[in-house]
């Protein structure tokens with residue numbers, strides 16, 4: 001077999017066999033197939049797509065390219081969730097503790113932020129001492145003792161995705177449905193949970209800009225997971241507007257804690273409760289209605305907050321953070337961005353808001369960039385709200401004053417103000433599976 005023939009076949013719209021896909025992934029991870037051939041193949045996939053079968057085989061080949069976690073030492077049902085990424089998306093920090101406080105184990109491997117999207121690991125590390133680099137043994141122990149642990153993906157988990165994602169990132173081949181589906185699902189399958197809930201985002205801050213694209217991706221991933229014997233479901237949720245009122249690591253942790261106390265913003269709380277209920281449902285904790293009630297009670301009783309504190313302590317962080325907000329880093333400078341006209345916020349470029357937070361220091365432009373945990377944005381107005389000229393739209397935070405001007409300009413250009421209110425968009429569009 002030759003990689004050249006597979007590139008040629010895909011370029012002409014042919015479907016690769018299982019053996020050919022195994023050969024490509026094995027050869028790439030083993031160093032026999034160079035980056036330039038893999039990049040050419042990824043671009044051919046971008047234009048020609050893949051069949052369902054090919055996507056399933058690619059996912060399995062990638063999942064098996066490294067260590068497959070064995071969670072059998074963790075008792076009970078193990079549930080995982082994955083978001084396709086967005087702005088202000090701190091759902092894991094709420095859903096994980098809610099679900100774990102009800103007895104379903106959450107052994108979660110999360111990622112870091114890049115570009116306009118944030119990452120759960122960065123957010124958690126804004127809690128002083130919180131460690132996200134754990135050995136497999138520590139990870140299993142904490143899940144067994146606390147019910148939840150959130151750690152970073154090790155180098156040995158799905159090396160094929162680590163290599164291919166880095167290649168796609170610099171060859172404009174990230175936004176290909178079969179490549180996204182296989183990238184996400186290979187990591188989920190290798191992470192070993194029994195039940196997997198996908199949160200597929202759609203809108204201006206998401207990879208999938210339209211609901212139809214998001215549904216197609218969700219259906220593809222749900223099918224792959226079911227083929228691999230997992231309990232699967234996906235929710236299509238809104239990312240046309242940042243989720244909640246905060247963007248930036250420490251600010252988002254504080255908002256997640258507030259939400260665990262029942263004091264979170266309405267949109268974020270609704271999305272978290274529905275995701276948590278779906279995870280509980282997949283883990284066979286009752287009917288959807290019962291699971292919704294369980295999720296609400298986990299918050300109103302304080303059990304989910306207590307689980308968050310216990311997870312924080314087990315992972316080296318200060319559990320008092322749930323009651324003492326001064327433990328989180330605070331930015332040295334802040335600035336209000338104000339409305340330039342009277343009217344309504346008729347739209348927001350969520351990706352632009354994420355980029356504004358990155359410019360303030362909350363995110364990385366390149367993988368090796370350092371982030372500022374205290375930097376970010378508190379949104380005072382979102383789509384649908386009425387505004388008066390001079391009223392604050394948002395407050396920007398950073399510890400590097402020189403970053404304020406660029407952040408403010410980017411954020412202001414992300415707001416669209418018009419004379420009439422825009423029709424309301426739902427927070428949750430559909431459930432697949």
Ligand code: URA
Nearest residue numbers: 084174179180183184
């Ligand atoms: N998230 C992933 O893990 N992989 C992709 O390809 C896109 C988003």
